[in-house]
Amino acid sequence: xxxxxxxxxxxxxxxxxxxxxxxxxxxxxxxxxxxxxxxxxxxxxxxxxxxxxxxxxxxxxxxxxxxxxxxxxxxxxxxxxxxxxxxxxxxxxxxxxxxxxxxxxx
Amino acid sequence: xxxxxxxxxxxxxxxxxxxxxxxxxxxxxxxxxxxxxxxxxxxxxxxxxxxxxxxxxxxxxxxxxxxxxxxxxxxxxxxxxxxxxxxxxxxxxxxxxxxxxxxxxxxxxxxxxxxxxxxxxxxxxxxxxxxxxxxxxxxxxxxxxxxxxxxxxxxxxxxxxxxxxxxxxxxxxxxxxxxxxxx
Numbered sequence: 001x002x003x004x005x006x007x008x009x010x011x012x013x014x015x016x017x018x019x020x021x022x023x024x025x026x027x028x029x030x031x032x033x034x035x036x037x038x039x040x041x042x043x044x045x046x047x048x049x050x051x052x053x054x055x056x057x058x059x060x061x062x063x064x065x066x067x068x069x070x071x072x073x074x075x076x077x078x079x080x081x082x083x084x085x086x087x088x089x090x091x092x093x094x095x096x097x098x099x100x101x102x103x104x105x106x
Numbered sequence: 107x108x109x110x111x112x113x114x115x116x117x118x119x120x121x122x123x124x125x126x127x128x129x130x131x132x133x134x135x136x137x138x139x140x141x142x143x144x145x146x147x148x149x150x151x152x153x154x155x156x157x158x159x160x161x162x163x164x165x166x167x168x169x170x171x172x173x174x175x176x177x178x179x180x181x182x183x184x185x186x187x188x189x190x191x192x193x194x195x196x197x198x199x200x201x202x203x204x205x206x207x208x209x210x211x212x213x214x215x216x217x218x219x220x221x222x223x224x225x226x227x228x229x230x231x232x233x234x235x236x237x238x239x240x241x242x243x244x245x246x247x248x249x250x251x252x253x254x255x256x257x258x259x260x261x262x263x264x265x266x267x268x269x270x271x272x273x274x275x276x277x278x279x280x281x282x283x284x285x286x287x288x289x
Contacts, residue, residue, distance in 0.1 A: 001108040001152045008153065011116045015123050015142075022127035030132050030178060034139050037170065038123055041146055044162075048155055055236055062245045065237040068158055069246070072165050073257050077264040079170045083177045084271040090181050 008049035016042035029089065029096045033082045040075045044068045112152050118215070119145035125208075132178050136171060143167050154236040 015038055022035035051064020086096055093100045122145065125138030143166045150159040246254055 001112055001154075003109055003112050003153075007112075007116075008149075011119065011149070014120050015146075018120065018123040018127060026127065028132060028183075030174065030183070031126070031135050034126055034135055034174065037139065037166070038126060038142065041143065041166070044158075045146065045149070048150060048153060048158065052153055052155075052236060060236045060238070060241065062237065062241055065155060065158055065242055066245050066250055068155075069161065069242075070253060070257060072161060073260070076165060076170055077260055079173055080264055080268050081271075083173055084268045086177060087181070088271055096181065096183065 005049045005053040008045060008052070012042040012045035012049065014042075015039075015045065027098045029086050029098055030083075032098065033079065033086070036082075037075060037079065040071055040078075044071050047071070108152050112149060115145045115149050115152075118142075119149070121208075132183050136174055136178065139174075140167055140171055143171070156235040157237045157239050157242060 019035045019039035019042060022038070023032055026032055026035065047064040047067045049064075051061045054061040054064075089101070090096055119142050122138045122141040126135045126142065129135045129138055143162060147159045147162040147167075150156075150162060
């Protein structure tokens, strides 16, 4: 594939922007978590684009893939804890809307 | 060929990303996200990251999205999410509904394209992977061994946290049944 690495970065930026948009406008907490996953994927793509840019034909740069593996691990942990919190929230409020959490509003 | 496939898959990934944001029901969001992850996996494959493409499909599509799906089905949110966001007029138009349907359709097309394209780069240029599994393992257990151990501690902490969250709910289990019909 002869696509320049900048185009991978453009795609990552677009995905990250979509994730931020969803994070800001959606009120369903599960969809907000999904948007976080989308943003983490964009970060992964950025790591891989940088690794591809700095690889030569002789020696591949492996920092990007290793960091992407760690990002995937953190994403899995974050999804597990976030979904456990959502289940606890649903049992407390019978709702997963972010607007239903207003106890600490001043 | 590979370049055209890359740009088509990029557009599909962005469209299904919009589908995640604009879909009305969480189930549609999940399906869009699945399409986006598959498009990204094929992009990884085209860029030469074969192991990362496999990890993307196995861990993201196979484990994390199934976890989301479990929670949505466990909480029976398929319709509730739609009812609760009814007041949001921004998402309550037929255009948004059509967009969600279009995004899901494009996601399915992306899946088909992904499954068709998945084996082409490996055949076309064998051994051209930027992330050889052996080299990654050497990095992971050599230079990044401290981060690797920290990752294991993170996994353990996550497990303990999830168990603690679930257990505390069981102790006060009679409250939700008393005022359960509030939804």
